[in-house]
Amino acid sequence: MLRISNTLTRQKEPLNLQKPGVVSLYVCGATVYDDCHIGHARSAIVFDIIRNYLEYKGLRVRYVKNYTDVDDKIIVRAAKEDRSWRAVADEFIGAYDRDMARLGVRRPTVAPKATDHIPEMIQLIETLIKKGVAYVVEGDVYFEVHAFPGYGKLSHRNPDDLMAGARVEVDERKKNPLDFALWKNSKPGEPAWESPWGRGRPGWHIECSAMSMKHLGRTLDLHGGGEDLVFPHHENEVAQSEAFTGENFATCWVHHSFVRMDREKMSKSLGNFFTVDEIFKKSSRFPEAVISEVLRFYLLSTHYRSPIDFSNEGLKAAKAGLDNFYVLFQKIDEFSVDAGDAAEDEALKKYRLDFEAAMDDDFNTARAIGVLQALRATANQFLKEGSDKKALSVAKVLREMGQVLGFFRLASEAWRYQAWESSLERRAGMTDEQTIQSLIKKRQAARRDKNWAKSDEIRNQLAEAGVILEDRPDGTTRVKR
RNA sequence: GGCGGCGUACCCAAGUGGCUAAGGGAGCAGUCUGCAAAACUGUCAUUCAGCGGUUCAAAUCCGCUCGCCGCCUCCA
Numbered sequence: 001m002l003r004i005s006n007t008l009t010r011q012k013e014p015l016n017l018q019k020p021g022v023v024s025l026y027v028c029g030a031t032v033y034d035d036c037h038i039g040h041a042r043s044a045i046v047f048d049i050i051r052n053y054l055e056y057k058g059l060r061v062r063y064v065k066n067y068t069d070v071d072d073k074i075i076v077r078a079a080k081e082d083r084s085w086r087a088v089a090d091e092f093i094g095a096y097d098r099d100m101a102r103l104g105v106r107r108p109t110v111a112p113k114a115t116d117h118i119p120e121m122i123q124l125i126e127t128l129i130k131k132g133v134a135y136v137v138e139g140d141v142y143f144e145v146h147a148f149p150g151y152g153k154l155s156h157r158n159p160d161d162l163m164a165g166a167r168v169e170v171d172e173r174k175k176n177p178l179d180f181a182l183w184k185n186s187k188p189g190e191p192a193w194e195s196p197w198g199r200g201r202p203g204w205h206i207e208c209s210a211m212s213m214k215h216l217g218r219t220l221d222l223h224g225g226g227e228d229l230v231f232p233h234h235e236n237e238v239a240q241s242e243a244f245t246g247e248n249f250a251t252c253w254v255h256h257s258f259v260r261m262d263r264e265k266m267s268k269s270l271g272n273f274f275t276v277d278e279i280f281k282k283s284s285r286f287p288e289a290v291i292s293e294v295l296r297f298y299l300l301s302t303h304y305r306s307p308i309d310f311s312n313e314g315l316k317a318a319k320a321g322l323d324n325f326y327v328l329f330q331k332i333d334e335f336s337v338d339a340g341d342a343a344e345d346e347a348l349k350k351y352r353l354d355f356e357a358a359m360d361d362d363f364n365t366a367r368a369i370g371v372l373q374a375l376r377a378t379a380n381q382f383l384k385e386g387s388d389k390k391a392l393s394v395a396k397v398l399r400e401m402g403q404v405l406g407f408f409r410l411a412s413e414a415w416r417y418q419a420w421e422s423s424l425e426r427r428a429g430m431t432d433e434q435t436i437q438s439l440i441k442k443r444q445a446a447r448r449d450k451n452w453a454k455s456d457e458i459r460n461q462l463a464e465a466g467v468i469l470e471d472r473p474d475g476t477t478r479v480k481r
Numbered sequence: 482g483g484c485g486g487c488g489u490a491c492c493c494a495a496g497u498g499g500c501u502a503a504g505g506g507a508g509c510a511g512u513c514u515g516c517a518a519a520a521c522u523g524u525c526a527u528u529c530a531g532c533g534g535u536u537c538a539a540a541u542c543c544g545c546u547c548g549c550c551g552c553c554u555c556c557a
Contacts (some may be wrong), residue, residue: 043557161483225557317506370504
């Protein structure tokens with residue numbers, strides 16, 4: 001049975017659905033003011049496989065992930081570049097969609113924009129004021145933390161302890177330093193909408209409550225995001241949503257850990273980040289689909305709740321690990337045995353159960369990858385014995401389970417075996433296919449004449465140009481680059 | 482100061498009370514090869530940061546110590 005770590009209870013719990021067979025999943029999306037980095041990629045990939053696995057289990061998933069397209073950072077960037085905040089937001093929504101597509105992340109069921117939900121937010125805020133948990137000050141509206149008794153239950157904090165902290169901003173107009181903005185009075189030039197409290201714009205937290213409730217209802221089965229969102233963002237969502245509905249906002253909260261660089265959290269403010277676009281550019285010798293799978297394999301080889309250190313070494317290891325699978329697929333494709341009967345034998349069933357047990361245990365992708373490796377070894381064993389049919393049926397299951405994690409989407413011949421590190425080097429010339437082919441022909445002739453010196457010379461020459469040759473038992477030469 | 486997490490081989494990483502501590506990368510050896518490459522096979526932690534304790538039994542539970550990280554401010 002599937003069990004998921006719930007931040008709210010700090011325990012692994014079975015999925016508890018509002019409606020049997022249907023999962024509502026809300027994930028806080030990106031603020032669109034810049035290109036997304038590897039950390040955003042991890043988030044997207046984690047929830048992508050969670051969704052895939054829930055579907056693999058036969059559940060229907062309604063997955064909503066928003067764009068925060070009104071925010072201080074967008075306004076700041078727009079001002080700096082002397083263009084409209086809308087133009088900035090639209091540009092980076094486009095960039096985000098492009099990167100997600102390259103990463104092989106499926107589109108959410110609904111991808112709402114905050115700015116399309118202003119009326120819903122205003123309605124929410126009006127009700128909160130009526131209920132006495134929010135108050136108006138000079139065109140701003142604040143949520144009164146002490147008016148909601150459950151405040152702190154998600155992040156397991158005591159509001160009074162937080163008050164003792166020195167880093168809470170002081171704003172004399174607030175009743176309490178922890179009170180947070182639901183609505184902000186807009187300054188000239190800032191995005192602004194008419195409201196009962198004057199022209200203004202929404203605070204950050206209210207948008208997620210408005211969008212999730214509109215698209216998924218008053219109680220979510222799963223709500224996710226990065227662990228840095230637990231406080232204050234998600235805590236505030238709980239407060240305002242539950243104060244509004246009087247019902248539980250989300251049954252289960254799923255938070256993933258960070259990507260780090262040199263043992264520190266990768267973040268915009270520290271400047272220690274790689275954007276997704278950069279990774280694709282740096283590795284551009286590979287087809288995008290290859291880069292995408294390597295990155296995904298790397299990120300999923302660590303459990304989602306543990307931090308992961310981003311490194312070129314890690315990517316290299318991921319590429320090598322994935323190569324092994326594609327080699328198997330290629331061999332299987334070359335043997336071209338017919339599919340045969342689809343019945344899974346006992347051994348295969350056991351692997352499937354192992355895979356499901358791993359994924360059922362709080363989406364343990366690292367363990368699941370281990371099961372895939374075991375399947376690969378089994379298929380190779382069958383090939384060695386000459387049981388091509390058996391190998392094929394194992395590979396079929398392997399592909400199916402791998403695809404839950406988003407692996408093995410390429411045709412085997414489309415995979416590139418070239419070492420990952422070489423992708424970061426610049427190589428001169430010899431991209432001319434004709435030159436390469438004629439050199440290969442010359443070398444084959446030399447080999448027939450047993451002129452090994454000449455053969456090796458050509459091989460070295462091609463190697464320097466990034467063309468790796470493999471002589472195969474049947475006399476042909478395979479080219480890898 | 483408050484809350485939480487982590488420390489498993491050369492590197493990455495599963496495992497949270499009981500079969501020989503998964504798996505991958507790197508290394509090494511064998512098979513194969515003209516030599517290579519690739520692949521396959523084998524090998525690689527009597528031990529889980531350290532010290533104490535609980536238990537018939539601990540990497541796993543408890544205590545202390547050391548080291549690292551995150552949140553408490555926008556952040557995936």
